[in-house]
C-alpha cells in the first residue's frame with residue numbers, strides 16, 4: 001500500500017479548504033443588505049433621538065425616565081443582527097448542502113449567479129465522456145505493419161500530455177510495442193505532435209495538421225470518416241512525408257451524461273458542445289446525447305472566445321470542462337464548472353467543482369442556487385418587516401391610542417428571536433430537495 005498524498009495535499013483536505021473558503025465569501029446580494037444597513041443605522045438613531053425628544057417634551061411624567069427607556073428600546077429592537085445574518089447564514093448552509101451532493105462552490109457569487117444561467121457550454125473529452133480513451137483500432141498504411149506503426153506513434157506520443165496521446169502509448173505497450181526514442185519533440189496544442197524518431201521526421205495528429213505540413217492523407221479520408229461515425233477519435237501518423245497509418249481511440253460517454261443533459265434541457269437551458277475534436281466524431285457523440293449545437297475543431301485558445309461570443313449575444317453562460325485547455329473558458333464564463341476528475345488548473349479557474357465529474361451536479365447546483373436566493377430574500381424580508389414593526393412600537397407610536405409600550409427587556413428578547421428565526425429559516429436549506 002502506498003500513500004500518494006498526505007495531509008494538506010489530500011483530496012479531502014482540499015475539499016474542506018474549498019468549502020470553508022466559499023462559506024466565508026460574500027454573495028453579491030449582500031451588497032444590497034449592506035447598502036440598506038448603511039441607511040438603516042443612522043435612521044434608527046434618528047428615530048431614537050426623535051422619540052427621546054418627544055417623550056421628554058410632551059410625554060407623561062416622569063418624562064425623562066420614559067424618554068430614556070423608550071429611546072433605548074428603539075436602539076435594542078433595531079439591532080440589525082438578523083439583517084446581517086440573513087445572507088451569510090443561507091450561503092453557509094447552502095454550501096454545506098451542496099458539498100454533501102458532490103458540488104463544491106468556490107464562492108458565493110457562483111452560487112448566486114448559477115440560477116440565472118441560460119446556456120451551458122460543455123467540453124466533450126473528460127466532461128461528457130469518461131476522459132479515459134482507449135486505443136481500439138490500428139490501421140497501418142501499405143508498406144507498414146502494426147508493430148512498426150505503433151513504435152513510431154508511441155515514440156511521438158510519449159511526450160504528449162493529451163489523454164489521446166496517453167491512450168496511444170498505453171495501447172501500444174499493451175500490444176507489445178516498445179516506443180522508439182524520439183528527439184526534437186514538439187506538441188502543438190489541439191493539433192498534433194512532431195519529432196524525429198530514429199532519425200526520421202515523424203508527425204501524429206489530425207489530417208489538417210498533416211496537410212499543413214505537406215503530407216497528403218486524402219487517401220485515408222473515407223476510412224477515417226467511418227471510424228468517426230462510430231464516435232472514435234482518429235489520429236494520423238506520418239513518417240518522412242508519407243502516411244504510415246491511422247489510429248482510432250474510443251472514449252465512452254459517462255453513464256450519467258444523458259440524464260444530466262436531459263434535466264438541464266427540461267430546465268430550459270441551451271446546450272452547446274465545444275470540442276477540439278473532429279466534427280464527425282463530435283457529431284457522433286452529440287447525436288447520442290441529443291445535443292444539437294456543436295462547435296468542433298475548436299483550438300484551445302478559441303474556447304474562451306466562443307464563450308465570450310455567447311455572452312455578447314446576451315446569454316448567461318456556464319462552461320463545464322476538465323482540461324488545461326478549458327481553463328480560460330472556465331474563467332471567462334459567468335460560472336465555470338470543473339470536473340473534480342480533471343486537471344488542477346481547470347479546478348482553479350472554475351467557480352464550481354463537481355467532485356466525481358458527475359454532470360447531474362449542474363442541475364442540482366442550479367436548483368440549490370434558486371432555493372438559496374429565495375431563502376435569502378425570505379430572511380431579508382423577515383428582518384426588515386420585523387424592524388418596520390418593532391421600531392415604531394418601541395418608540396411609543398401605539399401609546400397615545402392603546403397605552404402600549406415595549407419594555408427594553410421584551411425588546412431584547414424579541415430582537416434575539418428575530419435572529420433565531422433567520423437562522424432557523426436558513427437551516428431549512430440543509431434539507432432542500434436538489
Ligand SMILES: [Mg+2]
Nearest residue numbers: 123125126323
Ligand atoms: Mg476535456
